Amino acid sequence: MIKIEAIVRPERVNLVIAALEDAGCTGYHLFNITGAGQQRGVEVFTGRGAGTVVRTALPKTLISTVIPDDMKDSVIEAIVGAARSAGDGAIGDGKIFISKMDEVVRVRTGESGDIAL
Amino acid sequence: MDTGTTAWLLTSSALVLFMTPGLAFFYGGLVRGKNVVNTIMLSFMAMAVVGVAWIVWGYSLAFGGANEFIGNFDFIGFRDVDANAGPDAGYSSMIVAIFQMMFAIITPALITGAVAERFKFKTYLVFLLIWMTVVYAPIAHWVWGDGGWIGGIGASDFAGGTVVHINAAMAAVAAAILVGKRRGIPNGIEAHNVPYVVLGAGILWFGWFGFNAGSALAADGVAVNAFLVTNTAAAMGALTWVLLSYLTTGKASAVGAASGAVAGLVAITPAAGDVGAMGSLGVGLGAGILTWLVVKYRHKLMFDDALDVFAIHGIGGIWGALATAIFAVGGIGVIDGEFGLLWANFRAVAATIGYSFVMTFVILKVLDYVPGLGLRVEETEEDGGLDIAEHGERGYVGDGAD
Numbered sequence: 001m002i003k004i005e006a007i008v009r010p011e012r013v014n015l016v017i018a019a020l021e022d023a024g025c026t027g028y029h030l031f032n033i034t035g036a037g038q039q040r041g042v043e044v045f046t047g048r049g050a051g052t053v054v055r056t057a058l059p060k061t062l063i064s065t066v067i068p069d070d071m072k073d074s075v076i077e078a079i080v081g082a083a084r085s086a087g088d089g090a091i092g093d094g095k096i097f098i099s100k101m102d103e104v105v106r107v108r109t110g111e112s113g114d115i116a117l
Numbered sequence: 118m119d120t121g122t123t124a125w126l127l128t129s130s131a132l133v134l135f136m137t138p139g140l141a142f143f144y145g146g147l148v149r150g151k152n153v154v155n156t157i158m159l160s161f162m163a164m165a166v167v168g169v170a171w172i173v174w175g176y177s178l179a180f181g182g183a184n185e186f187i188g189n190f191d192f193i194g195f196r197d198v199d200a201n202a203g204p205d206a207g208y209s210s211m212i213v214a215i216f217q218m219m220f221a222i223i224t225p226a227l228i229t230g231a232v233a234e235r236f237k238f239k240t241y242l243v244f245l246l247i248w249m250t251v252v253y254a255p256i257a258h259w260v261w262g263d264g265g266w267i268g269g270i271g272a273s274d275f276a277g278g279t280v281v282h283i284n285a286a287m288a289a290v291a292a293a294i295l296v297g298k299r300r301g302i303p304n305g306i307e308a309h310n311v312p313y314v315v316l317g318a319g320i321l322w323f324g325w326f327g328f329n330a331g332s333a334l335a336a337d338g339v340a341v342n343a344f345l346v347t348n349t350a351a352a353m354g355a356l357t358w359v360l361l362s363y364l365t366t367g368k369a370s371a372v373g374a375a376s377g378a379v380a381g382l383v384a385i386t387p388a389a390g391d392v393g394a395m396g397s398l399g400v401g402l403g404a405g406i407l408t409w410l411v412v413k414y415r416h417k418l419m420f421d422d423a424l425d426v427f428a429i430h431g432i433g434g435i436w437g438a439l440a441t442a443i444f445a446v447g448g449i450g451v452i453d454g455e456f457g458l459l460w461a462n463f464r465a466v467a468a469t470i471g472y473s474f475v476m477t478f479v480i481l482k483v484l485d486y487v488p489g490l491g492l493r494v495e496e497t498e499e500d501g502g503l504d505i506a507e508h509g510e511r512g513y514v515g516d517g518a519d
Contacts (some may be wrong), residue, residue: 046305048147048425049362049373050413054304 001101001114002072006063007033008083008094013061019082020065023074026117028065035060039092060094066101068114122207125336126216132327133219137164137226139320143375144230145512146313147424149306151502152234153313153512159229159241163222166245171218178254180217183264187255207335216331217257224253224281228477230424231289232296235499238507240490244480252288252476256280256469272465273445273458275343276332278387278437279469286431287470288477289422295481296492298421300499305416308372318375322351325382329389343389346397347382353398354381357405365413373409380408380429384437387462388444396444396452403440404433435470438462 008016013030020028034057041055067075076096084093106116141160148156167175177192192198195214203210225245229236259267260280267279274280308314329347333340358377362370384404385397392400411428422428442459443451449458485492493499498506505511 044307045366045368045370045372046307047415048308048376048412049358049366049370050376050409050415051362051365052305052413052416053366054307056307 001066001104001117002069003064003066003099003101004075004079005097005099006079006083006094007035007060007096008063008079009085009092010059010061012083012094013063015082016063016079019078020063020075023078024071025065025067025075025078028063031062031064033060033062034058037092037095058092066104066117068117072098118201118203118209119207119335121336122334123209123212125340126208126212126331126334129327129331130212130216130219132324133216133331134164134222134324136219136321136324136328137161137223139317139324140223140226141317142313143317143321143379144233144424146310146315146317147230147308147372148233149502150309150512151504153309153504154508154510155238155503156229156233158238158508159233159236160226162242163226163229163245166242167222167225167249168218170246170249171221175221175249175254176214176217178250179221179257180214180262182262184258184262185264185266185269186259188258188262205334213334217261220277220281220328221249221253221257224285225249225288227281227285227426227430228288228292230426231293231422233423234299234503235493236292236296237491237494238503240484240492243487243490244484247480247484248288248477251480252473253280253284256284256472259468260465267465267468270461270464271457272461273391273441273449274387274438274462274465275390275441276329276386278383278434278441279465282383282386282430282434283438283466283469284473286427286429286434287473289426290420290431291474291477292481293420293422293427295478295485299423300496311371314372314375318378322348322378322382325351325386329386332389339390342393345394346389346392346400347385349394349397350381350385350388350401350404351378352381353401354378354384354405354408357381357402358409361405361409376412376425376429377405377409380404380433383430383433384440386434387437388441391441391445391447391450393444393446396446399444400437400440404436407436408433435466438466 036057042058043053046052046054104116105112137160141157145153145157172195178188181188181191198211198214200209200211257280259265260274330340330344355374355378358373359369362373381401381404384400388400408428411432412425442462449455484490
């Protein structure tokens, strides 16, 4: 099993979720996060609109899911396809982190392994 | 007693009371989320504390007798405050006492913006009582009481520019100096809830119709004109801030629009009985530009006036008092070559600034030394937020459990 953690633009979340479901991914969860990568932050007022502007982290959404090893390529393809901006993509489209997942247990039945996903 | 006047003054009293919860949201949105409950409570408790104290002794101290400087004890406990008759044929004594109570409530609430995010709540409650008694009541008497000296020199303060706004602003400066700067915010803070700020400003704007048009103490042409110039100055103030925001940053700040509207409202307060529609455009424009400049360069001030009470209510109020004398119609204004009103208003402003600052400074200095009180919360409480430390409540519960 592998864990996929994809950071995407908030406005792309609905598209990414639809693509995940089409790829056969049965579950996921979402986190509202803030952070900064190559895109850096966003400028906001701290001076009541009288001109004091500071840079702060950007809002992003983290989509987390765990899938069987054999779905890895199709799921990554689905996320990249749905999250990439029109054309050749843009800085700020996000990143996908992939890691090994040791075990998973379904609470209702106590099953473990791929069948519990 | 005129029923039309009474109906309008009851309505106006309710409108002015509603400004205080409006102010609570205006201030509440400007602070950080960990202090929103505390900031809202500072305003809300002014309704509770002054709402009681005004009945017991506040009104009497402000409006009893015919002394030049302070009232007396004739109306303690609202004794002899008649609901059916008064010195004026149009309205009873009690309706004016009610209307005035709402002004006494919002004035100390305005001060709280300067000390937001660090002031000890228990001390604030004591401060409210003392400040209303020894600062607000005398100044209200000077301006509006029988025989009051500011009224006597011919100064024109229609709805309370000196009593409410300049008074609150100078108390705010004294309080900000004594309470000290907030910890760890070199770049200032971002308003945590911009919709609250705009909602609060909208409620203030709405309530201000009672504040200014109600101050005509009649449902007449003066009230109608006050209503119009109030709206015009607020609109011009908001427009000015947004244009300045656009010109300097390329973005139209909503918090700026809200601040500009309040600045325009502050400035028109003393002028609402004396200026016409075009004069109120000048009042709003001047208020917008001056308050914007002070907020923009606020970091050069030596004190941390957290929510810019000095800029908006102090500078806006002083501009309003002088603008009243500049734009007044009827042959008494500088536009007609008359400087008598300007000099009278200048003296009224100077006296209010001096008295409010010095007395507030003394009150807070004493409270700082009273065992069990003190001005400021502990550093750990300030870092964790005053909502939990002072109230055991949070504005936003996000534990994931219900």
